[in-house]
Amino acid sequence: MRESWARWARAVTVGAVGLALVAACSGKSGQASDAADGQVSLKINFWGDFGLQDLKVKYEAANPNIKIQLNSGEYNAQHEDLQKKLVAGSGAPDIAAIDEGFMVQFRSQSDKFVNLLDKGAGAYESKYLAWKWRQSLSADGKTQIGLGTDTGGLAMCYRTDLFKAAGLPTERDQVSALWPTWDRFIEVGQQYTGRTNKKFIDAGSNLFNPILGQQPVGFYDEQDRLQMEQGPKVAFDYTIRAIQAGLSANLASFQADWDKGFTSGSFAVLACPAWMLGHIKDTAPGTEGKWDIAAVPGGGGNWGGSFLTIPEQSKHVAEAYKLLEWLVQPEQQIEIFKRVGNLPSQPALYSDPAIADFKNPFFTDAPVGQIFPKMAQGLTPQYLGKKNGPTRVAVENVLIRVQNKTLKPETAWTEAVKEAEKASTS
Amino acid sequence: MSTTRAAPTPSGRHTTNGRNGHGDDMARGRSSWPDRLYRFDTRYMPYVLIAPFFLIFLVFGLFPLVFNGVIALRNYRLDDPTLTGWAGLANFRQLFGDEDFWNALYNTFGIFLLSSVPQLLLALIVASLLNRRLRAQTWWRVGVLLPYVTPIVASTMVFSVFFSRDFGMANWVLGLFGIGDREPINWRADKMHAWIAIATMVNWKWIGYNALLYLAAMQSIPRDVYEAAAVDGAGPWRQLWRITVPMIQPVIVFTVILSTIGGFQLFIEPMLFDLNAQAATGGPNGEWQTIAQLIYKVGWKDLNLGYAAAMSWALFLIILVVAGINTLLTNRLSGGRSR
Numbered sequence: 001m002r003e004s005w006a007r008w009a010r011a012v013t014v015g016a017v018g019l020a021l022v023a024a025c026s027g028k029s030g031q032a033s034d035a036a037d038g039q040v041s042l043k044i045n046f047w048g049d050f051g052l053q054d055l056k057v058k059y060e061a062a063n064p065n066i067k068i069q070l071n072s073g074e075y076n077a078q079h080e081d082l083q084k085k086l087v088a089g090s091g092a093p094d095i096a097a098i099d100e101g102f103m104v105q106f107r108s109q110s111d112k113f114v115n116l117l118d119k120g121a122g123a124y125e126s127k128y129l130a131w132k133w134r135q136s137l138s139a140d141g142k143t144q145i146g147l148g149t150d151t152g153g154l155a156m157c158y159r160t161d162l163f164k165a166a167g168l169p170t171e172r173d174q175v176s177a178l179w180p181t182w183d184r185f186i187e188v189g190q191q192y193t194g195r196t197n198k199k200f201i202d203a204g205s206n207l208f209n210p211i212l213g214q215q216p217v218g219f220y221d222e223q224d225r226l227q228m229e230q231g232p233k234v235a236f237d238y239t240i241r242a243i244q245a246g247l248s249a250n251l252a253s254f255q256a257d258w259d260k261g262f263t264s265g266s267f268a269v270l271a272c273p274a275w276m277l278g279h280i281k282d283t284a285p286g287t288e289g290k291w292d293i294a295a296v297p298g299g300g301g302n303w304g305g306s307f308l309t310i311p312e313q314s315k316h317v318a319e320a321y322k323l324l325e326w327l328v329q330p331e332q333q334i335e336i337f338k339r340v341g342n343l344p345s346q347p348a349l350y351s352d353p354a355i356a357d358f359k360n361p362f363f364t365d366a367p368v369g370q371i372f373p374k375m376a377q378g379l380t381p382q383y384l385g386k387k388n389g390p391t392r393v394a395v396e397n398v399l400i401r402v403q404n405k406t407l408k409p410e411t412a413w414t415e416a417v418k419e420a421e422k423a424s425t426s
Numbered sequence: 427m428s429t430t431r432a433a434p435t436p437s438g439r440h441t442t443n444g445r446n447g448h449g450d451d452m453a454r455g456r457s458s459w460p461d462r463l464y465r466f467d468t469r470y471m472p473y474v475l476i477a478p479f480f481l482i483f484l485v486f487g488l489f490p491l492v493f494n495g496v497i498a499l500r501n502y503r504l505d506d507p508t509l510t511g512w513a514g515l516a517n518f519r520q521l522f523g524d525e526d527f528w529n530a531l532y533n534t535f536g537i538f539l540l541s542s543v544p545q546l547l548l549a550l551i552v553a554s555l556l557n558r559r560l561r562a563q564t565w566w567r568v569g570v571l572l573p574y575v576t577p578i579v580a581s582t583m584v585f586s587v588f589f590s591r592d593f594g595m596a597n598w599v600l601g602l603f604g605i606g607d608r609e610p611i612n613w614r615a616d617k618m619h620a621w622i623a624i625a626t627m628v629n630w631k632w633i634g635y636n637a638l639l640y641l642a643a644m645q646s647i648p649r650d651v652y653e654a655a656a657v658d659g660a661g662p663w664r665q666l667w668r669i670t671v672p673m674i675q676p677v678i679v680f681t682v683i684l685s686t687i688g689g690f691q692l693f694i695e696p697m698l699f700d701l702n703a704q705a706a707t708g709g710p711n712g713e714w715q716t717i718a719q720l721i722y723k724v725g726w727k728d729l730n731l732g733y734a735a736a737m738s739w740a741l742f743l744i745i746l747v748v749a750g751i752n753t754l755l756t757n758r759l760s761g762g763r764s765r
Contacts, residue, residue: 076704080726087504105729108505252701257592266592386505390727393702397710404615404710426728 040319041067045082046097046306047075049278050149051339055332059323066319075099085311086112092311094320098146100305103135104384106145110138113145114310119321121147124328131379132345136307146307147328150342152273153372154210154301157280160364161290162268166192172366176295182211182238185297189247192268199249202258202267204239204403205396207248210271210301211235213382219392219420220385226424228417231382232395236416240409243402250403259283271296273303274343274372281362293366300378305345343372350377387424394423497735504729517736527737529712530720531744536617537696537716538689540625541632546681548629549636554666556637557644567641570634582627582698589613589623589699596623614701620714627695632688636681643674675760682756686749690741693718717741 044052049072056068071093073081079102085092086109098106106113121144125133128148136146156179160170168188169175179185189200201207212218215231242248249267251258261267262284272280272293280291308327310320326332333344334354341360349355350373358369385391398416401407407415457465501513521527552570560566573581588595590613597610605611613619647670655665671678696708696716706723708715715723721741725734 083504083726083729105505109507111507251592255590255701256587257590257594260593264593390705393705393707396702397705397707400710404612406615406711426724426730 038065039067040065040316041069042095042316042320042323043069043071043093044095044097044308044323045071045073045078045093047073047078047099049340050097050306051336051342052327054339055327055335059326066323068323082106082311085313090313092313094310094314094316095324096309096311097149098136098307098309100135100307101389103146103307104386104388106309107136107138108386110143110145112312113143114312114314114317114321115143115145116147116310116321116324117142117144121325127346127348129345129347129376129379131302131382132305135384136309146309147324148345149306149308149328149333150275150336151305151345151376152275152303153343153376154213154296154303155272155293155371155375156269156296157272157276157291157293157363158269159265159287159290160292162196162198162265163192166195166268168192170292172292172294172364175292179294179297182297186238186242186245186247189242189269190245193246198265199267200247200269201242202249202251202261202270203253204243204248204250204399206253206271207242208235208239208396208399209303209392210296211238211298213301213303213379214298215382216380218382218384219388219395220383220424222383224385224387226385226391226420228420232416232420233413236395236399236413239399240402240412243399244409248403250400252400254279263287271301271303273305274341274368275304277360277363277368278341288362289364291362291366292364293360293368293371295371296375300375300380302376302379341368343376345376347373347377385424387426390423390426391420394419494735494738497732498739500732502730502732502735504731513732517733518740520733521736521740526712526715526720527717527740530708530715530717533617533621533696533708533712533714534690534692534716534718536621537624537628537692537714538686540621541628542682542685542689544625545629545632545685546636546678549633549681550640550666550671550678552633552637553640553644554662554670556641567638570637572634573631574635576631578631578694579698581631582695585623585627585630585695586699614699614709614713617713620699620709624692624695624699624714627699628689628692632685636685639677639681640674643677644670647673671760675757678760679753679756682752683749686752687745690745690748691718692716693722697722717744 046052052070056070060066060068078096079098082092082096082098083105086106124147129151132148132151133144136148137144156175158175163170163175168191169178178188192198192200212231212235215234217227217231219226219228219232221227249261251261251266257266262280263286270276280287308324310317310324314320328346330344330346330349330352333346333349334352336342337344337355337358344350344355350369355369355373358367359365360368395416398407398412398419401415402409402412498517499512499514501509501511503509556563556567556570591597591610594610594613596613597606600606600611611619613623651669651673652665655669660668693716696714696719697703697706699714700706700708706715706719706727708719717737718741721734721737724737725731
């Protein structure tokens, strides 16, 4: 008897400790305090600076029952974290920002997000750039998981002092006229490299991606079949030509050498979406007035841009949607543009004087409010397959190997096709 | 304890003095509360106290291990929710034909050799230096442990910049000796340079830690053994290999096993060494992609969790085998003949 009692006691103790542990691990802080005073706490996950600080204060003042938690993290970490929380079924924020580079991955799990069309977001379709709206739409077109906030657009940022030293024009219109096509762009690069013995562009992949973005079909067709021989081949050939001409400094974006290159002049020109301007300004404050912005060869382009989504597991869907809707309204979008330079993705705003007349003093007073919208609107929407991200990385890696001289340019295309096929089936 | 005997005699139960002296004067089932508490305290408290470890191990160790094995036998893709069900051994079969896996295994072995061997040898030498009479002894001993205290991500980020091509300090220092004058070394272009760079990070971090372990063991070696050897004319080098190493052999085996496990799970260093860390490819052509990194890539980039789980199990088995081989080798090399 005593034996069994003791065993029972032991089991209870062990169980209690176990439960305490499990409870401690799965505890959800923040949610418990909500109910007590009628307060609703909304968590927004994003990366970098979305320019939301002032808007948070404004919204909380107007809606006393709402508390907004801004949670900024590292770009990749935020997306991976969201993916894990979606699998786990809990822990995701009430509003999650998703970059277009990850959009395809999350769009294919549209059942894990609130369908914004059910909430009346369909009214906004006509206000958005057509391709932006489609990017976050599920494959069957029935679920819209996110509303666009900013869009990258694409232009070419160049160093006027380096251009001058190489005897090239420095005026932005003249520079744009210098390279209407990518063929001309490579010729200009050869002139520059020939005269200065310096590299012209930062990296092969930053040439490949804008060119690919201008092709009617990207890596994948609408049936999600790999199509290397069309768009990718065009972009790849141009890039290999530029590499063989010695134009590329072979620097990886957002790494130490690349950042240093802005000041040291390791390259004279780079593909530049709207959000890049802030990065250049922060990284190379000493180069103020030495930069200007010209058009992208070959027409429009886009690099990056984000969406706001509501994960289905959110406990406050109604409040979250109200906030999301408020954030994409013109006043707020313009406020964000003024604060961090992120370009809205609603074309009607481009004619707003706050954007249209905006000049960036760091970039020799370039009319960025004119340049980037033009590029964003000039873009033909391209279907991005489910495996677009890994495929792009695989081909970029082949380009890096050519630049590292560990792979011969002649065999590079075969290798690129092989790697892309591998990535598409991984 | 009488109660735990397999076949206690009925009389024996009450007459053996057992654990508590007053076992005789109380019949069963009539015990008082303090008595129960006392029994509980002496008999079961040790189990309760040790339970947290096993519970945590159960939740965070054993359960993931077993569940991982289950996933390894299933189709489990995050990007394709419709693909479910048992896959049998398909994931493991795929492993044998996967050149990425073999490449990662090759890299892991290469980096492991480049890091563990110099690391343990240098640690041994550092420890024997620290074992002498030195000025500011404590300062030196704490000093060698500093890299170990540094957060691994922080030190790797610094090393990553250290090994950059255009403005890295490694190339600057080598440039002083005329190496890489014409074209700076691209540490991320080929296997050899990348392996050296990563092995350097690992060595920097772990030499001090291993040295302190060795030092602790060395201090238990009696002085007179060395004195006798010195009288017989053995120099410091000979003393190190003939006396010190054989006498601290258990610790050496321990560090070899630890560094084998650590080496085969190498993740943060290769991950953050990559300029495009988010792709987790370990270089443009997988030059330094380790198995742990490949598992991460397959699981969280390719979103193929079933296959990643199979790889994890393969890694587990590989570590077991290699750690076993290393133990045998170390026993031989460090004078285990007498044992």
